[in-house]
Amino acid sequence: MSAGVGRLFLVPAPLDFGCAVQSPLQESMPEQTLHIAASLQHWVCENAKSTRAYLKRVGERTPLTAPIQSQSIVELPREVHKKGDHQAGFDARPLLNPALQGHDMGLVSEAGMPAVADPGASVVRAAHLLGITVLPLVGPVSLLLALASSGLNGQSFAFVGYVPSAAAERAQRIKALENLALKTQQTQLFIETPYRNQALLATLLQTLQPTTRLATSSGLTLPDASNHSGDIKTWKARGWTLDNATPTVFSIGP
């Protein structure tokens, strides 16, 4: 807590959310991130239950300033989850009242960096509007770990979110992303709900040209992390597969 107006910390969460095996937090979190997380008592989050579970893990390593039950943990409304921060037209300013009253606050999502491929941008925007200092903390970001591991162009890249789940539209979208990647040399990254990993991979292997490069990163920061990268010919020759349970980032490029 600081005098005057509090700050908004963007607090990354580990990438093992919902996974059977969890790694010790210090494997993917710097000490400072854990210390600051342990000191905060006012949160805006994607999901209150998973925030409490995360704070419990933080507390096992760094004593919390206040017990979890006495902390203020406010969820973003369902509308923001469903439509995304930018479509929902949500005014997050009221959520930041604790900061205006002088309390440092944390924004946290279920896994990785809040406001990146996850809800929270409306809260960051509201903080800037109110003159609240925004400070991001270091932690795991699956998209960038995946990009680095892909061997694809890291000087120009785009993350395009989820691809369509219907087969025909999915194939069409993938073809469009491939054309863009080959024409502009801009790596195209995308994600899918884990239970559709295998369906997406099948479409990619059927749809992409033999010389186009495809990379996947699954289980990042976990003991069974796996990063594959090769052209479609190589994928078929080596018979690489994915399971339908592990969060995976896909990327394509020349």
Next chain:
Amino acid sequence: MSAGVGRLFLVPAPLDFGCAVQSPLQESMPEQTLHIAASLQHWVCENAKSTRAYLKRVGERTPLTAPIQSQSIVELPREVHKKGDHQAGFDARPLLNPALQGHDMGLVSEAGMPAVADPGASVVRAAHLLGITVLPLVGPVSLLLALASSGLNGQSFAFVGYVPSAAAERAQRIKALENLALKTQQTQLFIETPYRNQALLATLLQTLQPTTRLATSSGLTLPDASNHSGDIKTWKARGWTLDNATPTVFSIGP
């Protein structure tokens, strides 16, 4: 070192490269990243001198397995620096001989994540070709810290590298990026050599529409970090400025 073939670790470096003040490594690096970095003895890097300086800092916190002087530290050729990994057509496989001989290796750049807005993708690609396991370690990534802090759309974004330095081309490029961002809702991120920060900001304030949002992140992870975000009207009203020394990430969107 492991039996059989070694692995390639992607080792992030702190973001304070070349800065007057350096922060303790544990502020931006997880313990595991430092432990693995301290255990490696074979490196491919952007710059050998800065790699040695980084290893010296790692060693002050976690004892190095071997003294720096006895480690193998090989720089990527100048061609890769100048043209980028994808234009240079560089075959990095010979650099990975130590891994084929059973040694774990590290890939490191001067700041942040190797192979992301930095050289190294050709080495990652060569590792995949040789069947060497690629494992990214967690650390600071300026682009994603900047995106999270911007309040701009984090569900769809692109990093487009450097903008042109000549004034007319710079303005033209910025206009094109603004059009793309407004039309597609895809946040556009870019960087500039720090000594041109002020010139770039001036062009942005002159060129962008009053309602377009501009965000800058300077000195990320450093004590004097500063994140600004607002529409162009707000930028002008508040008179936010940048210095010509601090690495800065720029982003624009609706």
